[in-house]
Amino acid sequence: MGRTPCCDREAVKRGPWSPEEDAALRDYIQRHGTGGNWISLPAKAGLRRCGKSCRLRWLNYLRPDIRHGGFTDEEDAVIVSLYAKLGSKWSTIAAQLERRTDNDVKNHWNTKLKRRLATAAAVVSAPRLLPLPAAAPSPLPPSVPAAHPSSSSSSLLLLPLAMPTVKTETYTCGDFLRVPPTAAAALHDPFAGCADAATDGSTSASAASSASNWSADTGVVVGGGGAGLFPDFCMSSDLTAGAATAEDDHFLGGYYYPLDPSLSLVE
DNA sequence: AAGAATGTCAACCGCGTAAGA
DNA sequence: CTCTTACGCGGTTGACATTCT
Known part of the structure; x- marks a missing residue:
């Protein structure tokens, strides 16, 4: 037994958004804001869309302050590091990256970072990491902390x-x-x-x-x-x-x- | 050149939970 | 306190693009 759908699937349009729909949603939100109620927003904006769909479209695509693609090495490092600490808390991870959405971070992880790591790990055969000789001098400059x-x-x-x-x-x-x-x-x-x-x-x-x-x-x-x-x-x-x-x-x-x-x- | 395989990413689904009645 | 409603989130799907054979 499934849960009750959030809106009438027969009555709302689904699938990719048209430029006209994007414009209508963007225009409405820029004029009136979300009003704190995504469910009633589509009707007010003249859209035949589910409120959830509107919210997702706005947050992940239409918002003016977000970036898509082109993740930098620094961002990759942050994602990998935070994933290790937090797991798949994409919204939390995305919050640490400027102007990134959780969906973008999640996609980037699933399509690039995860595969890249898996491939690298598979290609490499032991010994992967070479222990330094005990007598190896510390390569760390004095100004660099010895340990995190x-x-x-x-x-x-x-x-x-x-x-x-x-x-x-x-x-x-x-x-x-x-x-x-x-x-x-x-x-x-x-x-x-x-x-x-x-x-x-x-x-x-x-x-x-x-x-x-x-x-x-x-x-x-x-x-x-x-x-x-x-x-x-x-x-x-x-x-x-x-x-x-x-x-x-x-x-x-x-x-x-x-x-x-x-x-x-x-x- | 064409079909298959793979990659990318927008969008949907459904669960957990907070807030309000 | 209980129930309902809506939001936010993470997982998954599917369409389209690109690359490979």
Whole structure:
């Protein structure tokens, strides 16, 4: 037994909105607002649409202060990070992104980010994340916090990596998708355990060292491998300038997945 | 060039819940 | 307190576009 429909399905139009309907709805709302009652709005606006449909059309498409598509790397990082913390709370996640709708964020996750992560994880075969040698010197500049409060219990090395602009050899950091440690765990990252297993106080799996050890089939080594390398690789100008703070959650640490499936790990 | 496969995104569905009667 | 109504949200669908074979 289904629930009572919110409106008479026979009486209302469904499917894609015409430009005329868009104009009528936009015009009405700009003149009168929603009036706090979406159910009665369609009749007042002269639309043969369900109130729910009007609300959705306005919130997800017609509102003047929203953006569609073209998600930036920073937005991707925020989405992945918040998804790991909150799950599919799309409205909450969207609220953290300027002028984005929950529907857009949800679609972006389902069609791009989720698949990208899954593909990357599948392509990569263990060992995914290379533990740094215990004696590896800390690559962190003095101004960069050694650990983020939210993940301080993890032995993950938190890296001074931001969404990447510096080209090194064949690839840039833009060729990798950064996933914060918590997000990687939430995605059942097969390598998460590898990082967490290092409990001896030494720095462990390093996103930067991982990224810097990937190569293309051509054998070109990206970077040169090793923890000492990444100040030259993916270091954001903000971080090198010491501007990063512990609050810059999505700029610190995490796993780097190659977006190019042809990338393989350099042993 | 054509059909199939895949990707994208707008829109719908139905559930949970807050607010009001 | 209970019931009804409407809103907001997350999951899902389906049409259209694009890419692949």
